Amino acid sequence: MSWRVWVPLLLFSGFLGLAAYQLTQPKDDFVQSAMVGEELPYFDLPPATQGAQGAASADFRDGTPRLLNIWASWCLPCIAEAPQLEALKQQGVEIVGIAIRDRPEDVAQFLAENGNPYARIGRDDLSEVQLAIGSSGVPETFVIDGKGVIRYQHIGDIRENDVPKLLAELEAAR
């Protein structure tokens, strides 16, 4: 009996140590896409609004790295990241947008109010493409290299200090 009465305390100390260690670790609540490093799944989307070009996976195979931006006109953080997308466009980055569960007139109004950084915008009414590339929310931005392989995933809106990282990833994908 003598030593066994210490077992519960010992086990509990182990739990305490583990819990304390985990509490000090930064918690990453984002679900990273398992598609990073994989080729883009096939898609061919119609334009999201009048006057825009639709988006297809084939567009990404011409040797230039691009950004693929998953967004929606009903998404507030998408408004917040609009200036950063504009800045990226100024730097010569080509951005392909995919509008999630959106209406053409809302998309048009959003672009009129917040500027249009997109070379192409496809419409994804059932989030099919979004799910296929492993994105779980809007906005998300992917770096796609010139062979159509997903290189990097940015979750959430792009802040000013995220821009250099995205540019570096684009450069690395070249």
Next chain:
Amino acid sequence: MIAEIGHAALWLAAALAALQMLAGFLAVNAGGEGDVARLVRPTAIMQGVLASVAFAMLLWLFATTDLSVKLVAANSHSMKPMIFKLAGAWGNHEGSMLLWVTVMSLAGGLIALVERRLPERTMQATLAAQGLVSLGFYAFLILSSNPFERLPVPAPEGMGLNPLLQDIGLAFHPPTLYIGYVGLSVAFSFAVGALLTRQVTPDFASAMRPWVLGAWVFLTIGITAGSYWAYYELGWGGWWFWDPVENASLMPWLAATALLHSASVLASRDALRIWTIMLGVVAFSMSMVGTFLVRSGILTSVHAFAVDPERGTFILILLALFIGGALLLFALRANTINEGERFAIASREGALVFNNVMLSAILAIVLLGTLYPLLTEAFDVRVSVGPPYFNPVGAIFAVPMFLVMAVGPLLRWRQDRLDRIRPEIALFAAVVIAALIWFGLVMDVAILPLLGLALAVGLGVASFMPLRGRKLTRVPLATWGMVVAHFGIAVALLGMASESAFSEERLAAVQEGGTTTVGPWTITLREVVPVAGPNWTATEAHILASYDGGEPVYLGPQARNFWAPPQETTESALATRWNGQLYAVVGDRAPDGRWQVRLWWKPLVTLIWFGGLLVAVGGVLALLGRVVADLRRRSIARKIVERRSEEEAFARSQAQEASA
């Protein structure tokens, strides 16, 4: 003003908890007597009153939607129905922690008020421990989660309550569970008190037992209701997900179930002293560990709690102090407490011990499965532990437990022979084997549900066998409680196994006016219309469902959109028959105009929750039986004292007369 009254009551209650703790420990050192000792009980009672005042003030603030209070503004909305305004008071971190300390101090106040069976010194030690634990949670509440904090400028409108929580079942689910979780703190304090004073006696077990029973009944109801809520509100068609928050409620229940049975052994036979103490500590520790896991955000769960690492650190320190302290005390004292009476393996105690070990093993498995992701994340591997682990591994211990549970209640205390109950064992075995053959060979059910079905049927029969040959009107209430609770386990098990063995699912895209089938049901989608509620709009499907060609019943599943805060929820629609439930969910509209409809036919699924309720009813019967017996014993004791004093007075007057 209301918020300030609540805040002040909270501080005063915390001060009284400190006094209760200090006075209690001083009194224990002084041998349980003196002026300080007399302070302990009234302090505990007053602390309970003040905590209740604080909670009442919070309810008041939510009822009147006082938007100058941060918590109200963040969790309520002026347009909500009154019942959900009140439920909003505990539908958030701060309010629920206030509910937690309120229940804890009320429980402490109640034992101070009514518990007179134990030596006074043990009671003081118990109340001191209860004061110490309460004090920790008061500190947590006041220093890091103050529910009465004001906003510098009142908000124009509240943010609303999570729409998933705007459901009448869920409004009462957390308080029920909390009474269960925190009620176990009494068992914890009793165990610590008994360790401090080395008074581990049958009296200690019978004093602790009603409290454990009460908490256990609430836990049972809370878990059952929570499972039903998840089933119809989340729209996944499942009733248990092995989610960390669900496990957090299951673990204290398992520990409390084991404690209940080992306390019975200690009360009746003066055996299992150390084991009972250990379980007393473990049960409430599981409540606290569960709270930590859920509140610290250290594990990811479908249950949305405000996650804050700072709060997590605070609770972890409390855990280290309380659980670590209790386990240290246990390690230091356990060797000085003797184990108690011995018994044979084939005896009532033997069966209870076996099932105690099985329950503890299942508890360990659930705990391990819940903590495992935490362990692997330390090595940067993300895993999710689910049914493929919990179901089979749990079954390894659950199956022998159910077998022993069928025959254990038939055995006599201390020593018995299995051949004495041979007819009963034969009947049980025959039923189980017949069910195995029927479901296994004829209906071709998979192994785990097959075992569940066979054991459920056998156990259902066996649970009534303790009544055989007894006059039913003379069977004690507590025995009825056991019979009903064991039968409830069989019923719930039958529901679980049947749901897993016989459920049918159909995901179909249906045009308005079109039909589809699932199991014996034919379903017609009449139309889909928009509807509006007080704070949501929805698309509602009008469905006619006909069972086996019979009279159709109407179902109206909805996909709701709440606007404060914006969120979509699914409102499933259920058609309940005696032999099962049809479960319908409406989804999105496809581009071609067809609607996604998801349907399940789940035979006997309702038995899961009926069984759970039966278990709770059994607990209530047992509790009533114990309390009635206790009251009777007290009144007899009082009469004996009265009689004796009358006799003494008479003898004295006789003597006076004689001398005169």
